[in-house]
Amino acid sequence: MIKSSNGEIFEKETGGTLIDRIFKVGIKDAKVEAVLQPIMTTVMLGIFVGILGYGAVRIQQGTLTSGSLVAFLLYLFNIITPVASFATFFSQVQKAMGSTERIQEILSTKPETTTGQDIDVEGKTITADHLNFSYDKDHPILHDVSFEAKPNTVIAFAGPSGGGKSTIFALLERFYQPDSGTIKVDQQEISDISLANWRSQIGYVSQDSAVFAGSIRDNLQYGLNHQLTDKELWHGLQLAYADEFVKNFPEQLETQIGERGVKLSGGQKQRIAIARAFLRDPKILMLDEATASLDSESEEKVQRALDQLMIGRTTLVIAHRLSTIVDADQIYFIEKGTVTGHGSHQELMKDHKLYAQYVNEQMVN
Incomplete structure (x- = not known):
């Protein structure tokens, strides 16, 4: 149809526009992640440095042992890693919601009623x-x-x-x-x-x-x-x-x-x-x-x-x-x-x- 109608130029322009839109969305997504990731990492490191400083002061005062501080910092590391990936998580959730929109529509469709009586329609109006x-x-x-x-x-x-x-x-x-x-x-x-x-x-x-x-x-x-x-x-x-x-x-x-x-x-x-x-x-x-x-x-x-x-x-x-x-x-x-x-x-x-x-x-x- 495209060849017989000389539609190559139109399809090229239309396809190029769609590809350009996908490219711009990808760039926007990369920019958001590029900004959010360093911010989240900086905030987490700031919290870590603050707690380390506060813990050092408590140890010097004798109200906290060095072992307790190390244990606390290890727990903090385990918390920081998933929290820092939250930005990526929300981005992936939005992508998944868009990708599965048609699937969700199909799954929400009411199925046919398949059960019922068996009858012989021969000779019936x-x-x-x-x-x-x-x-x-x-x-x-x-x-x-x-x-x-x-x-x-x-x-x-x-x-x-x-x-x-x-x-x-x-x-x-x-x-x-x-x-x-x-x-x-x-x-x-x-x-x-x-x-x-x-x-x-x-x-x-x-x-x-x-x-x-x-x-x-x-x-x-x-x-x-x-x-x-x-x-x-x-x-x-x-x-x-x-x-x-x-x-x-x-x-x-x-x-x-x-x-x-x-x-x-x-x-x-x-x-x-x-x-x-x-x-x-x-x-x-x-x-x-x-x-x-x-x-x-x-x-x-x-x-x-x-x-x-x-x-x-x-x-x-x-x-x-x-x-x-x-x-x-x-x-x-x-x-x-x-x-x-x-x-x-x-x-x-x-x-x-x-x-x-x-x-x-x-x-x-």
Whole structure:
């Protein structure tokens, strides 16, 4: 990005400014220590000389023995050393407080509630009632969002970018808790369900196709509590139309894909993520623009594979493509964090002006 934008000079100036600030703070710290250390040492030596003089006078008067004075001075030496290092101590404390500020913030974060009941979500309705949510209290994201996903149906969320569709998925995955409102499976709130049990029944394919450093096998196996055979892995790849490019790699399933999958194209990463969803065999399928990174040919193949995966499952999909929207059982149109209309494609085309415009623009394109 820096090279393609000719931003070297800007980054050099910005980086130089930051380095200069660090340098000045270091100089200031050194100056403070350079002043405080001699002062503390001088004060301690002054006290030592004063006590030595006073002790000599007491010995001369016969009110103190020389042994007692020596013992007192030895104790004084043991006290002077730590007291003289107090200046350095306070400086180090301030540095440590600054260095651990982010760690303290993380440690003070309230942990997720992981305990709860184990339930089977198959054949049950997912209902969201009056959801409100904000990442920042001053900037609300969702306002009074309600929807219902019946078993074995496809629910689509459509609307302009930035409307809060991915945030709804984040609440369903329990990455965050809503500010108000509830999400239920039949009559059971999802917050009362065991977190591991709930997430084990969800297959989530996001638009950024998250993959990890390691082999293709590791990525396909990720998160599963049982070891898959090579036959099962290849079957999952085949369903996601990813088996062909994996076979072309010399090491096939053992191919190292690099940090965040840098050795794969965007479409390849997306198909690996989709294959992982196949292998999880989820009861709830959540697709956040799952085919966004694919070329036309791959998109058609993967869409057919996703259609197979949707059979017998409750599917929630964030969609911008017309084909996905038209085939959904229910469509919820999200604008600025609010549901402005819902129904079938035909109903919304008739009753929702912006949805009709949204569809017509795609048809023109």
